Amino acid sequence: MPGRNGKVRVLLVGAKFGADLHMGGYARCRDLAEIVAICGRHSEQVQAIADKYGFSGFAVHDDYERAIAEVDCDVVDVCLPNYTHHDVAVAALRRGRDVIVEKPLATTTADAEEMVAAARAAGRHIYYAEDWFFAPALQRARALIAEGAIGTPLYIRAKENHSGSHSPYAQTIRYCGGGAMIHLGIHPMGFVLGLKENRWTDLVAMATGGLEHNLKHKALEGEDWATALLTFDDGTRALIEANYVTSGGMEDAVDVYGTEGVLHVDLSFSSPIRCFSVPGPSYTVEKAEVTTGWSNPVVDERYTFGSVDEIRHFMECCAADREPREGLRGEDGLEALRVVELAYRSAREKIWIRNEKMGQGG
Ligand SMILES: NC(=O)c1ccc[n+]([C@@H]2O[C@H](COP(=O)([O-])OP(=O)(O)OC[C@H]3O[C@@H](n4cnc5c(N)ncnc54)[C@H](O)[C@@H]3O)[C@@H](O)[C@H]2O)c1
Structure with missing residues (x-):
């Protein structure tokens, strides 16, 4: 072709x-x-x-x-x-x-x-x-997990947070689909689901309710803070976090706790460069409000983030x-979105949700 x-x-x-x-x-x-x-x-x-x-x-x-x-x-x-x-x-x-x-x-x-x-x-x-699947640090982390370096993973914590989207299309539910969880949390959600082959069994979530119910962004239709807890069929737990109340630059990070070790990946602030600047560099990391003082200017953002x-x-x-x-695959994007939608339902209705596709297991 x-x-x-x-x-x-x-x-x-x-x-x-x-x-x-x-x-x-x-x-x-x-x-x-x-x-x-x-x-x-x-x-x-x-x-x-x-x-x-x-x-x-x-x-x-x-x-x-x-x-x-x-x-x-x-x-x-x-x-x-x-x-x-x-x-x-x-x-x-x-x-x-x-x-x-x-x-x-x-x-x-x-x-x-x-x-x-x-x-x-x-x-x-x-x-x-x-x-996220192509971020070199996360590819290396997956390889370390696969070779048994931290034993069996028991608990995964993954997040994407920053101070608010630049895009006017991220401000309304019609254009965006929701708030921080669909726009940012879809990254850690998709990554963790992929890591665990979509075999989640239970889900419970909390989120601010949008507009005046938000912590900070009172004009944003979607939520500006959300978390989801997932259980997988092998017992692994995961916490997915997404919010727009984080100053200082975008936080993209994954922590994995295993039976024989622990692994921390910090995509945003792990640059080998430490810089102190009075005038401030033109750019340090995505969504950083200021660049003056101490910073970790990212080396190659397109490569680092995948x-x-x-x-x-x-x-x-x-x-x-x-x-x-x-x-x-399309099916994976669909599943990540389905879980985000169910997280919204869990938060709205204050309910615990079981994955019908996985039957009664877990
Ligand atoms: N992978 C990542 O980390 C990442 C980061 C940022 C954005 N994104 C995704 O990229 C996509 C685009 O977001 P963005 O940040 O570039 O948005 P943006 O607001 O910066 O730009 C949107 C562009 O689309 C145009 N547009 C809007 N509606 C249109 C329509 N109906 N037909 C033709 N053009 C239209 C606008 O004029 C504008 O030029 C989104 O799906 C977003 O989730 C991914």
Whole structure:
């Protein structure tokens, strides 16, 4: 299926923050992938993102329906806000294209189910872009767990927190699907579910109620603080945390407690650089409000947080017409979203939820 020069032909839909993450990956995957078209509402955003990573010779579109209908490509990379994922992906799948879909897979489980069904009907692949699986530190942590370095994992704690999304589309439930848990917590949720092969049995969650019920963000429709506790069928416990009340930069971290050891991964603040600056560097880490004083400027953010290896994996899968690794399939994105939705229900109704798919076990 790859194009005439043997490369996977990509139509990138979106030209802002999420698209920038993927462009950082494509920039280091030029041997395998070719950006044949970029679709963005604002041509200056399209040009800026292409210039930043040194891409040229692509077609420019401002309407994704026309782009999907007209662009001859192998894969459509969906980097638009959450509320569009379903429509863009289904249109592309029906056109016979594979799709890469940014997190969360959709804003509702019902939409995500339709996407997975559309992929099956078309015989095409959904590549669910959960970049945590490609963060080098988390890949190494998984390898350490697999070789038994900490014995049997008993308890996993995983979080993504920061001070609030930059995106206007993250402020309303219609556009985002919820608040911090769907927008940030979907990363630790997807990662932990993937680690445990989706074999969760029980779930209980708490969340602030949005707007005036929030801890800090009184204009945000979704919650600004949420936690979910999960039990897996082998007895492992997990705590997933997501909030918008964290100052000082994005916290992405995983702790795993095992029978014979413990493992701590800090993706955000583990840079080997310690810097004290009076004027402040231009950038240190995502969502840091200030950069003055002491900081840990991230070395290579696209690589550290997984986008680089993620795009390469998806291009290799596309070229070989195969499904991605576990945790990154459409079904995995659907399950992460289903659990987030159930967490919202648990928090709202103050109930403990059992996983019907796992029967009475656990
Ligand atoms: N993996 C990660 O760590 C990560 C980080 C940030 C964002 N994301 C994901 O990337 C996706 C995009 O988020 P973002 O941060 O780039 O958002 P953004 O608000 O920065 O940019 C959204 C862009 O989409 C355009 N847009 C909005 N609705 C549109 C429509 N109907 N048709 C065409 N264009 C439309 C806007 O004009 C804007 O250019 C989201 O799904 C988000 O969850 C992932």
